[in-house]
Amino acid sequence: MLEAVTAGGLPLATGGLAGGLTLDMLVVFGVILLALVLFVTEWLPIDVTAIFVMVLLILLGPDGVVNLTQITTTEGVSGFSNPATITVLAMLILSSGINRTGVVQILGRKMANFAGNSLNKQLLATIGVAGPVSGFINNTPVVAILVPVVSDIAHKGKTSPSKLLMPLSFASMFGGMLTLIGTSTNILASDVSDRLLGQPFSMFEFTQLGIIVFVVGSLYLLTIGHRLLPERVPPEEDYIQEYDLEPYLTEVVIGEKSSIAGTTVGDAIDAAEFDADILGLVRDDETVIDPSKNTRLRVGDTLRLRTDRETLDELVDSEILTAAGTPETDAELEPDDAVDQTIVEVVIPRGSFLAGETLASSTFRQRYDATVLAFRSRGGTIQEGMEHKRLRVGDTLLLQAAPDSIDRLSRNDDFIVAHEPDDPEYRTEKIPHAAAIMLGVVGLVAVPFEAIGAWLAAATGIGAFTGLSALSLPIMLTALMGVVAMVATGVIKANELYDAVEWDVILLLAGIIPLGIALEQTGGADLLGALVAATGNYLPVIGVLWVFYLGTGLITGVISNNASVVLMLPVAVEAATAIGANPFAFVLAVTFAASTAFLTPVGYQTNLFVYGPGGYKFSDFIRVGAPLQLLLSVVTVLGIAFFWGLRPA
Structure with missing residues (x-):
């Protein structure tokens, strides 16, 4: 191993650079910049980028080739054993267990019955279900479950899905801020806050402000937001027109000279040579949708193809096929005698x-x-x-x-x-078990057993009541207990545990947590915090707090919400300390901003889930999300100032 270039941060030049910039700070800033580029460009999946960052930090640390990051191997892999990572893993399994009972889908059906053909009712039902449920189930799977439900509500109610799907995503973000377990970002921020300030979040730490954010955001969507949304997807469900497929769908006839007469569907068209797919077969006035690959073709058969005009011309010119016509609607591609929607x-x-x-x-x-x-x-x-x-x-x-x-x-x-199955397989008989388990997971964290025990001891004179404080457990432990209980009661099966975990989220957390540690240990967080604190010469404390909220929101719009929390929280704490402000208030501002990323479809996973089914363009998120982000920045910052104060207690 090479000798360390710097021990504890040797200045880059005699006397250091402006603000005490050191070589190890520059290296960490360089790693952060590289990570940001990879996150934005998606050259690598975000979880792979996070692991790459972890490996790079270790290689550039004291156990690697040169000590420029101060990250040891133990610290580099500490993200895997971090309480936040383990808690998120357990919560994902618990969320999957609840989903398998069908309780969210049942709520969705009741939502559909209420909504009818009224857009306002459809919006109210979408927001009213997605928001509160996301407070207790991780909001990402909630949106995944409700996308088909909401799409069906829209089409049955003669409404464009574009009017409902973005509100669904945004409402789930509002709901995620109702409790600690609503989103993985909250859990990660709580862990970082505990490490930096010794002050983690309680289960309902910010519920009071979360309710205000939920109400204000919902009113915006119900009054202004949906009016800013264009109808990208038509209310009447016709995929051919929606996807502009008319130029790519055609009907062809197998002529007497055709070289594919007598061959099977699977061998008829060489996929390597021609970009074409056989979608259907008409023979003797009988239509076969998606014919078997072993079906043998005959002269006179009509094939329905998906191909472009250039490929079609090649097929016709080579006398393989003869053009016949083009289906213009779903009904033509999918005739009335078809058994089901295909x-x-x-x-x-x-x-x-x-x-x-x-x-x-x-x-x-x-x-x-x-x-x-x-x-x-x-x-x-x-x-x-x-x-x-x-x-x-x-x-x-x-x-x-x-x-x-x-x-x-x-x-x-x-x-x-994007459509509910006709005969879903839910474990509805396990709903009571799942509800009781989640109540226990939340209750053992949220109920103030210590205060209750002290009160009972004082009231009765029985000191043993103080032992009730032992019932107050950390969320990581109660979540793991809940996982065991769900398997034991059959809510989720043991072989389903691994599929329930979103491993890319776990790898992202494990890989990105050491980057925050490196930013702190090298003094990079101190330097950035001091730079931001300089705005305190021109702005009041609440103004600096607002700057952090907006800055976090912008960063989250282009990288992962979890990554933005890891990078911004140490800087926010240092800036708050430098200007004599309440650092916990700054922690909350960053957490809320990272968990409510409305500006782009790539900043938050729930936005990605509705991006395609809603037919949205990138600009649609800016058009609807920017006013909402600005509105909630004011509401959130004022709420933090009111509930937690801007100065240390």
């Missing part, structure tokens, strides 16, 4: 193995017995050359498949199917 949208959620793959590398058609007609990615629609386009989290695929294939997809955690 065209459906699916969203790629976080944790799906398809993220980062292509349709070709994932052998999509063979694996799922489904054909991709088109897909949306980051606001754009792709209809040709799809096989080798890399898929990303939030992409929405338009599929054609047999009804039983779609049912299998709805039960696959690699997809969010």
Whole structure:
């Protein structure tokens, strides 16, 4: 190992640079800049970026090749054993257990019955279910569950899904701020606050302010927000027009000279040579949707193809096929005698193995017995050359498949199917068990057993009552106890535990936590905090607090919300200390800003889930989210000042 270049932060030049800048600070800032670039560009998945950052910090630490980050191997991997990481892991399993009981879906159906054809009722029902539920179940799976419910409500009520899906995502963020366990960001921020200030969050630490944020945000969505949203997706469900597929769908006839007469569907068209898929077969006035690969083709058969005009011309010119016509609506592609809806949208959620793959590398058609007609990615629609386009989290695929294939997809955690299955498999009989377990998880953290025991001891003179304080347990322990209880009662099966965990979230937390430690240990947080504190010469304390809220919101818009908390909290604490402000108030401002990221679809996972099904453009989030972010910045900062004060107690 090379000799350390600096021990404890040797100045870069004699006397150091302005503000005491040192070489190890510069290295950590460089790692942060590299991480930001990777997060924004998505050259690597965010969880892989986080692990790369962790490895880089260790390599540049005292146990690596040169001591420039002060991060030992033990500190570098400490994110895996961090209470926040373990708590988030347990909460994801608990959320999955509740989801498997179908309780959220049942609430969704009641929501549909209430909503009817009124847009205001539909919005009220969407917000009224998504918000409160997200306070006690991690808000990411809540949105994943409600996307198909809300999409169905919209189409049945003759409303564009675009009017409801973004409010669904935003409402889940409001709800996530009602309790400590509403979002992984809160849990991580609590752990960082405990490390920096010795003051973690209690279960209902910010519920009072969370309720205010929820009410104000909901009123905005009900009055102004939905009016700013365009109808990107038509109320009437017609995917061909919605995805602009008319130029890519056609009917062809197998002529007498056709070279594919007598071959099977699977061998008829060389996928490597032609970008075309056989979607249906018409023979003797009988239509077969998604024919078997072993079906043998005959002269006179009419095939329904998905292909571009250039490929069609090649097929016709080579006398393989003869053009016949183009279906213009879903009804033509999917005739009335079809047994069920066979065209459906699916969203790629976080944790799906398809993220980062292509349709070709994932052998999509063979694996799922489904054909991709088109897909949306980051606001754009792709209809040709799809096989080798890399898929990303939030992409929405338009599929054609047999009804039983779609049912299998709805039960696959690699997809969010944008329609509820007709016969869902829920463990409704386990709802009481799941509710009791979650009540226990929350109650053992939230109930003030110590105060109750002291009061009973004083009132009765029985000192043994003080032992009730032992019932107050940390959230990490109660969450793990809840996981064991859910398996023991059959709410979730042991072999489902691993699928319930969003491992990319866990790896992100484990990889990014050491970066915050490096920022603190090298003095980088002190330096940045001092720079921001300089604004205190021109702004009152509440103004500096507002700057931190806005800054965190902007950063979260381009990187992970968890990453922004890790980077911003140490700086916020140092800045608050430098200007003599209440550091806990600054911690809360950063936490609220990171958990309510409305400006872009990539800053928060729930926004990605609704991006494709809502047909949104990137600018739609800015149009609706920017006024909301500004409004809540004022409400949140004033609320923090009122409830917690701006000066240390």
